[in-house]
Structure formats: structure tokens, C-alpha cells
Amino acid sequence: xxxxxxxxxxxxxxxxxxxxxxxxxxxxIGKVLAGGSSLHALEASEIGDLAGRDVVHLQCxxxxxxxxxxxxxxxxVTGLDFSPNAIAAAxxxxxxxxxxxxFVEADVYDAAEALGGRYDLVFVTWGxxxxxxxxxxxxxxxxxxxxxxxxxxxLEGHPQMNQLELRDGHLELExxxxxxxxxxxxxxxxxxxxGDARRLTATRCYEWLHPLSDIVNAIIRAGLSIDFxxxxxxxxxxxxADLVPAGDNQFALPPGRPRIPMSFSIGATRRT
Numbered sequence: 200x201x202x203x204x205x206x207x208x209x210x211x212x213x214x215x216x217x218x219x220x221x222x223x224x225x226x227x228i229g230k231v232l233a234g235g236s237s238l239h240a241l242e243a244s245e246i247g248d249l250a251g252r253d254v255v256h257l258q259c260x261x262x263x264x265x266x267x268x269x270x271x272x273x274x275x276v277t278g279l280d281f282s283p284n285a286i287a288a289a290x291x292x293x294x295x296x297x298x299x300x301x302f303v304e305a306d307v308y309d310a311a312e313a314l315g316g317r318y319d320l321v322f323v324t325w326g327x328x329x330x331x332x333x334x335x336x337x338x339x340x341x342x343x344x345x346x347x348x349x350x351x352x353x354l355e356g357h358p359q360m361n362q363l364e365l366r367d368g369h370l371e372l373e374x375x376x377x378x379x380x381x382x383x384x385x386x387x388x389x390x391x392x393x394g395d396a397r398r399l400t401a402t403r404c405y406e407w408l409h410p411l412s413d414i415v416n417a418i419i420r421a422g423l424s425i426d427f428x429x430x431x432x433x434x435x436x437x438x439x440a441d442l443v444p445a446g447d448n449q450f451a452l453p454p455g456r457p458r459i460p461m462s463f464s465i466g467a468t469r470r471t
Contacts, residue, residue, distance in 0.1 A: 209401035219288035225393040236267035252319040262289025338417035345469040378407040423467040430460035
């Protein structure tokens with residue numbers, strides 16, 4: 200097993216245990232178990248009508264958004280993640296909620312073989328693609344999972360935001376706009392992003408920054424047509440310490456700071 204893959208899986212196994220027992224409210228566990236949705240206002244406003252749709256949620260983590268898609272009207276939902284702890288938690292939440300859902304443990308690059316079917320919507324949101332070393336390969340996987348007329352919905356932290364670090368009240372350019380496959384960003388982080396004070400034990404992880412142009416071109420080259428590309432001034436975690444609330448579990452730069460795009464969303468369709 201690749202050292203970077205193994206480290207990232209161990210890191211997400213560790214996070215899954217914390218997130219599945221989250222007490223910060225970040226994951227809206229109680230709301231989902233009661234039949235509601237954990238989706239934020241942004242993605243809920245963009246995904247469209249799910250009635251009669253078969254949906255696959257790639258890199259689904261502990262499955263709460265997957266279950267939410269079913270609660271919002273999808274005909275069927277399938278979640279895929281490479282973390283066994285996350286998949287176990289997702290199945291447990293589905294059982295507790297009484298929600299019909301399928302959860303599959305597999306690397307996202309192996310999704311077509313692991314899932315064995317095609318879908319009306321591929322759903323990918325918040326902190327998924329930075330863990331991937333090859334965005335073009337990922338897009339080909341997405342295309343292989345879609346029926347003709349099927350759609351991709353991708354919502355992510357913006358690459359421009361991911362290049363920056365906050366120092367002395369100022370955002371400063373820290374990272375290159377494109378991360379080489381063989382030279383990932385390396386992190387050792389002792390706590391997860393929810394504000395949970397419990398410590399991680401598997402702290403090492405690897406990430407790659409993908410320019411917006413690469414993401415768009417990867418989707419086009421995979422055979423999908425871009426329906427929209429939207430940029431947003433909010434993100435759903437405190438990417439910088441001085442972000443301020445901007446709606447339910449959404450954050451923005453404080454007043455007086457020059458605006459930058461904090462996230463972006465893409466809708467794309469497989470025409471044939």
C-alpha cells in the first residue's frame with residue numbers, strides 16, 4: 200500500500216471516530232437521525248430536485264450527508280469511502296435513522312468496480328478532492344459512474360483560499376497553486392477541524408492543491424459538459440481563525456477584509 204494512501208486512511212479512520220461521536224454540532228447528527236438533513240444552505244440550494252434519482256456520494260465519510268440526500272427525496276443513495284471506520288459509522292447511522300442506504304468501503308479511484316452500477320447524480324462536497332493526487336483520473340471515474348443525462352455536483356473549498364495562511368491578521372500567500380503528484384503537502388495536525396478538543400493519534404496526512412482550470416478541464420476531458428461554475432464567499436469550516444458566522448454552520452471573512460472566493464461549485468452533465 201502506498202505510504203501516503205495508508206497515512207491518509209489512518210488519519211480518516213481516526214477522524215471518523217471523533218466525528219461519529221461529535222458533540223460540537225458540526226455534523227448535525229441528531230437532525231439526520233430524526234429524518235432531517237445535514238446539508239448546508241449552499242449545497243441544498245444548488246443540487247436540484249432529487250425525486251426519482253439514484254445518487255452516489257463519493258468520499259462520503261460517516262454518511263450523514265448521504266442519508267440526508269435520501270431524506271431530501273432521492274430514490275436510492277449509495278456512499279463510498281476508503282475508511283472502514285467511517286463506513287461502519289455510516290451504516291450505524293443508517294440503522295439508527297431507519298434510512299435505506301448502501302455504504303461501500305473502497306478507494307474512490309476504484310469506485311466503478313466497487314459499486315458496479317451507474318447513477319443519476321454523483322455528489323462530492325467539502326474537503327474531498329484535496330486528498331487526491333490525480334484530478335484527471337478522478338474525473339474519469341465520475342464520468343464512468345453516470346448514466347447518460349446524469350449529473351455531477353461538486354462543491355469544494357476554493358483553490359485560491361487553500362493557498363493562503365493567516366498571519367498577524369493578514370492573509371498571506373503560502374502555497375503554490377498546483378501541487379505536484381510526487382511532492383504533496385505534508386501535515387501533522389493533532390486536532391480535527393470541528394473544534395473537538397480530543398486529540399488525533401494518526402496525525403500525518405498528505406494533500407494536493409488542484410487549480411480551478413485543472414478541475415474544469417478534467418471534467419470536460421472526461422466527457423461531461425459544464426452546466427455552471429459558481430464561486431462563493433463562504434466556507435463551512437473555520438479555514439482561518441478570524442472567520443465570522445455567515446449563516447447556519449457557514450463562515451466568511453470578517454468585515455473590512457478584501458473579499459476572496461472561499462469555495463466553488465460545479466454542475467456538469469454526461470450527455471451521452
